[in-house]
Amino acid sequence: MDQDDIEMEIDGEDSLDIHVVTPGEVVTRDSAFMRGHGTYTEDETLVASLAGVVDRVNKLISIKPLRTRYNGEIGDVVVGRITEVAQKRWKVDMNARQDGVLLLSSVNLPGGVQRRKNESDELQMRTFFAEGDMLSAEVQAFFQDGAASLHTRSIKYGKLRNGSLVTVPSALIKRTKSHFVTLPCGVDVILGLNGYIWVAKHVPISPEQANQPDALYHNDNEPIADQEREIIARVSNTILALAKHNNFINDTMIVYAYEAGSSHRVKDILKPDISQEIVQTARAQFQEAQQH
């Protein structure tokens, strides 16, 4: 690309074009811009130090890398896996540079929100979350060293069951109003902003069930019929197909791609030509919907 083109794109106020750069590429020669993450200055020019997309906020230019570990923000919904049970806390793998921390004080225990945590709770932490368990949580704060502190103090967060995990690059997950989606095909999807996606059978929770002592932390799956398994597998493969073609992932995109691939067998969805066709159809449909 010509030098002027790049500068024009940055200068253009309403330019929606994505500008991809590689390390060492000159982003702009205009000294009015400020140097953000993923850039450095060399002889008055702003140079990219990462492969990624140029992101500009007013005068600040930064590069968002395409493949990176997850950088959390407060309020993000994440899906993670317990890696370690420690003193009053769990360590959670969430595809970030460091494991997240889930404090015993930031989970809901059976017996109500108001319950105080005592020593006996500390001793039986493994009965709540054990190593390997999957959970959904929210980023509550950050520690001094940059590790995320998570919490599950809401009915929607907690242990994950009845399904399987799909992993995609975290940059592909779009921030939306809700990351807990129930698709029309009857499958629950939790789009963790860290790139971990939980695809599971939709299980409605009745209030009396939620009050059962072990309702939050039991490990038993509901009975899942073959057809439901197939739909879960179909949704998982659809998400992977979107990720393979570097398409962003949100609920509408999944629905479009799911419909586009409905004529194919589940195991064929990931075949190169079929996945491309599915993603293209879904993209076209998405753009059409945008225009209306």
Next chain:
Amino acid sequence: MISVSERDYITKGVDRSVRADGRARLDFRDLNLETGMITQASGSCRVTLEGGTDVLVGVKVEVGSIEPDAEAAADADDIDDDGGARTAGGGGPGTDDTTGSSGGGTHARNRGRISCTVACSPSATRVFDPRDVESMCNEYSQLLNRVLNSAHGGVDLAALCIVPGSTCWVLNVDALVLDYGGGLLDAIFAATRGALHNTRIPRATVEQTDGRVEFEIEDEETEIVAGWEDVPLTVSMSKIGYRHIVDPTPLEELCSSARLTVAVNRRGNLCALQKGGEGGIEPSLLAEMVQTAKQLGQTLLSRHDTLLAAEARRIAKGVDPTGFR
């Protein structure tokens, strides 16, 4: 690591023959293959599976000396095999027995050899304990060595001999695991077979003058590895619950209690058998698994041959490999 509910989901899915990615129990993932991307090697092949497994195998030929005690060493190996070692060189149930081209009466002093190593790149193994990685690499290297050097290994070892009793070709087969996404051993074997198909050895001419043997090696690598088509592929079956599956994903591998690797060549012969994992396999299941593996092995081999033929056509046309772009 895996959670209790994921394990339950996978185990029940395997029982119902609906796996987490929609495959049935005996479905393989797509395999992509490319040969000849390492110009410095005599032969190379990279195999990638849809789920992320990525294996690169390079073959480098060199002139080596036949060790004076090669015969004794070979005998020791045989004893080792008979004495209940984990690899049974063509001794498993249902073997149609020796059709080996290099085995039989050939003297160990008239044979070349193949030396194999499997290594893991650090990026592929961040999920494992480093000690587990080391033992896994050792296990796979040994299996590869045993299979390729056995009578059923396929490669005509006698043809690798240059001067009987003193000099031979040594094929160094080095497998590098670039990424891990389950089904590693099968991918390594597929890449090895591909690399041997791609390997070219320089022509060596032997002259005898006054009882002294001299040989000359040409600069260009022109000769194919005799018998590469008979190199076996493996079918690894993982036992999950009471059932067995092929080509497991990493999570499925975590759920499996035992693994049975069956090496099959294109004649349908059983070439080697290895059992891995902590759990046991019932005798009836074992027989069933071996039978299934022999059948699936043929499908796998014909698919592999098609891919290799396409590669051979590409190379004949002079089109460069995609390599690592």
